[in-house]
Each structure stands twice: as C-alpha cells, then as structure tokens.
Amino acid sequence: MTVTGEDSDLGSDPLDPPLMAPLRRDISWQQVQSMSQSVGYRDDPVLRGIRATAAIRRGTRMTKVLSPAQVAGHLGGWLPYGFCYRSCDIAHLREPEQLGLLRTDGATDGQVTFALRWRATDPLDYEVPAAPAHPGLAALPGHSRIGAMVLGTGFTPSTDDLIPEYVTAGFADLPLSANAQILAYVPGGDEVVLYTYQPEQNGWLRLAGPRWRGLLGEIPGGSPDREYVPCTASGSARLVGRIDGSEYEAVADPPGEFRVRALTRAARYPVQTLSRRAEQARWRGAACWVLQRDETWARLRLLRPDADTINSTGARCYERGIYESWAPVDELADHHIAEIAYPI
Structure with missing residues (x-):
C-alpha cells in the first residue's frame, strides 16, 4: 500500500496499481484511516476517490486468507469466492496473527495462517462490498x-491499516487460474508455498520441501507424504472458449494466456473468445447461484444478500458475506446458465 501526495508520480507494477491517498495539510494519514472506518464517510467523495485507486487489472494477484478447514476444501476442489484482497495491499502483513484477522469463517485458532493466491482473470469478476453493488451488506445485524x-x-475494519477489500462479483465461484498457490505464513514472517494448482490435471502439486512438510499436518485430512492432491469436487463455474466456432473448456493463465484445457501440451491452443458459465436462478424473489442440485433439491447462494432476502429464503451465513440455502428445484424461477463474457 502506498500513500502519497496529489502530485506524486510513482513507478509501479501495472498489474498492481498502488492505493494512493492525497495527503495535504487538511487531510492527514490519521484522518484518512479514521474515515475508512466510519460509516458516516461511505459516500464521501475523497474516500471514494482513494478507494478507486486500488484497481484490479487482468493478472492482478489476489489473496484470500484461509483457515485450515478452508484449505482442505480448496484442495478438494473449492473455487475462489467471497471476500478477498489484492496481494499488494496486504503484503506488509506477514505474521500469522496479523493475517488471521482477515479470515472469513470466524476461526482464530492456530499458530499458522493459510492463504489462497491467484491471478485475476478479469476486473469484471470483482466488486467493492459497498453501495451500489452491495448496499445491504453493511446493514446486516451481528446475529446474522x-x-x-x-x-x-x-x-x-482495522485500527492501524488502510486495506481495501473486494468480493467476487455476486459472491460467485471463480474458476482457478493456472499456477494458483496455497500458502502458509509462520511465526517470524516466512511465507511458504505449499501447493500450486495444475489446471489441466485439476489438482494440486506439492511444493513444500522437507523443512515445511509438517505444516501439512495442520490441514484436516492433509498428508505430508502426498506429492499430488486431485480435486474431487466439481466446481460450480467453468471457463469456456471458442476457436473458429467450436467450443472448448478453457484455462486462464493471466495476464496474457487463455488456452484450451488439454493434457497434451501441443493441443493447448489459444482461444479466440473466453467466458465464465454458471447456473443462476431466482427463489422467493432472490437472485441466487445454483451451486449443486439433483432431481429434487438445489443448494443456492445469494448474489446480493440483505436482510430481506436472508429472511425470505432462510439463508444461513457460512462465511463473511456468504449466505446459502437449500430449495426445492420445482420452486426455482428463471433457472438458466449465466454466461459472463471476457474481452480478450
């Protein structure tokens, strides 16, 4: 994170543009940090201008801080979803207890903090958890x-830092980009790469060396002896691409490579179009992602949770901002495959 004057010209990684604040005599660092923590400044033009500098580009590194149980889920096939951060905005947080405050499932135990890091396929996949995209989130009562x-x-929320937060668009599952990583942060500030994602094989390759393999025992069901962990659950979203009118399952390797998903390297042709597909429906008036379904029941996740939709659907909170429910399939309305096209 960078704080600078209005006229400063900084060189930076174009994929990770810095967060910038126009500090002046009448706007100090303490004032900016205090404004970011006050609901009274939600619509303040100065604060919104500062927040807008924290942009996501194609290829920006994103991070979601995980508990051990969430790591087990992602090793099994979960996709990125919900609250996340640009990696550059939390790079100064290295100790487990610092990063642990950014967990989304309320877990605070353990001396090791884990994280999932991936590259953004497109800025369309991310939203600011505030109005106008999510006006109801801030009004949710503590018990829900x-x-x-x-x-x-x-x-x-932070007493010291200025950390912009994002959510996946509509709290959607996002297909993992190639070479995503599962990380561990240990006391002393070391960052350890435990696994890297292999999209063609749909599994995780262990990278942790002998010194760090004991960390894998912190993960439920984890084993330090397994060099490769296949994803056993099928994700609710996938990438598809076209080449000369033919459709293929696709892999994103941002910022510049989008290719056919194929085990043979020679068949990994670049696609001409790219889009994300997932099931959507409405239930009791609420727009939802369809995460799972069989002939009778469907597991749903609210796109725009607020007090009214949570009450009408009886949705339960599983993580920060994540509200899910089960519904009879025959009660779903406007059930369809949503397709989000990316410009390439």
Whole structure:
C-alpha cells in the first residue's frame, strides 16, 4: 500500500496499481484511516476517490486468507469466492496473527495462517462490498453474520491499516487460474508455498520441501507424504472458449494466456473468445447461484444478500458475506446458465 501526495508520480507494477491517498495539510494519514472506518464517510467523495485507486487489472494477484478447514476444501476442489484482497495491499502483513484477522469463517485458532493466491482473470469478476453493488451488506445485524462487520466504505475494519477489500462479483465461484498457490505464513514472517494448482490435471502439486512438510499436518485430512492432491469436487463455474466456432473448456493463465484445457501440451491452443458459465436462478424473489442440485433439491447462494432476502429464503451465513440455502428445484424461477463474457 502506498500513500502519497496529489502530485506524486510513482513507478509501479501495472498489474498492481498502488492505493494512493492525497495527503495535504487538511487531510492527514490519521484522518484518512479514521474515515475508512466510519460509516458516516461511505459516500464521501475523497474516500471514494482513494478507494478507486486500488484497481484490479487482468493478472492482478489476489489473496484470500484461509483457515485450515478452508484449505482442505480448496484442495478438494473449492473455487475462489467471497471476500478477498489484492496481494499488494496486504503484503506488509506477514505474521500469522496479523493475517488471521482477515479470515472469513470466524476461526482464530492456530499458530499458522493459510492463504489462497491467484491471478485475476478479469476486473469484471470483482466488486467493492459497498453501495451500489452491495448496499445491504453493511446493514446486516451481528446475529446474522460471521466474521468482521462490513463497514460499507470499501475498506476492511482495522485500527492501524488502510486495506481495501473486494468480493467476487455476486459472491460467485471463480474458476482457478493456472499456477494458483496455497500458502502458509509462520511465526517470524516466512511465507511458504505449499501447493500450486495444475489446471489441466485439476489438482494440486506439492511444493513444500522437507523443512515445511509438517505444516501439512495442520490441514484436516492433509498428508505430508502426498506429492499430488486431485480435486474431487466439481466446481460450480467453468471457463469456456471458442476457436473458429467450436467450443472448448478453457484455462486462464493471466495476464496474457487463455488456452484450451488439454493434457497434451501441443493441443493447448489459444482461444479466440473466453467466458465464465454458471447456473443462476431466482427463489422467493432472490437472485441466487445454483451451486449443486439433483432431481429434487438445489443448494443456492445469494448474489446480493440483505436482510430481506436472508429472511425470505432462510439463508444461513457460512462465511463473511456468504449466505446459502437449500430449495426445492420445482420452486426455482428463471433457472438458466449465466454466461459472463471476457474481452480478450
């Protein structure tokens, strides 16, 4: 994170543009940080201008802080979803207890903190958890949420830092980009890469060396002896691409490579179009993602959770901002495959 004057010209990684604040005599660092934590400044033009500098580009590194149980889920096939951060905005947080405050499931135990890191396929996949995209999040009462409250300013609750937060668009599952990583942060500030994602094989390759393999025992069901962990659950979203009118399952390797998913390297042709597909429906008036379904029941996740839709659907909070419910399939309306096209 970078704080600078209005006229400063910084060189930076174009994929990770810095968060910038126009500090002046009448706007100090303490004032900016205080504004980010106050609901009274949700619509303040100065704070919104600061928040807008924390942009996501194609290829921006994103991070979601995980508990051990969530790591086990992602090793089994979960996709990125919900609250996340640009990696550059939390790079100064290295100790497990610092990063642990950004967990989304309310877990605070353990001396090791885990994280999932991937590259953004497109800025379309991310939203600020505030109005206009999510006006109802900040108004949710404490008894119906897990984790830290949502301030509605676009910044995470913090007494010291200025950390912009994002959510996946509509709290959607996002297909993993190639070479995503599962990380561990240990006391002393070391970052350890435990696994890297292999999209063609749909599994995780262990990278942790002998010194760090004991960390894998912190993960439920984890084993330090397994060099490869296949994803056993099928994700609710997938990438598809076209080449000369023919459709193929696709892999994103941002910022510049989008290819056919194929085990043979010679068959990994670049696609001409790219889009994300997932099931959507409406139930009791609420727009939902369809995560799983059989002939009779469907597991749903609210796209725009607020007090009214949570009450009408009886949705339960599983993580910060994640509200899910089960519904009879024959009660679903406007059940369809949503397709989000990416410009390439």
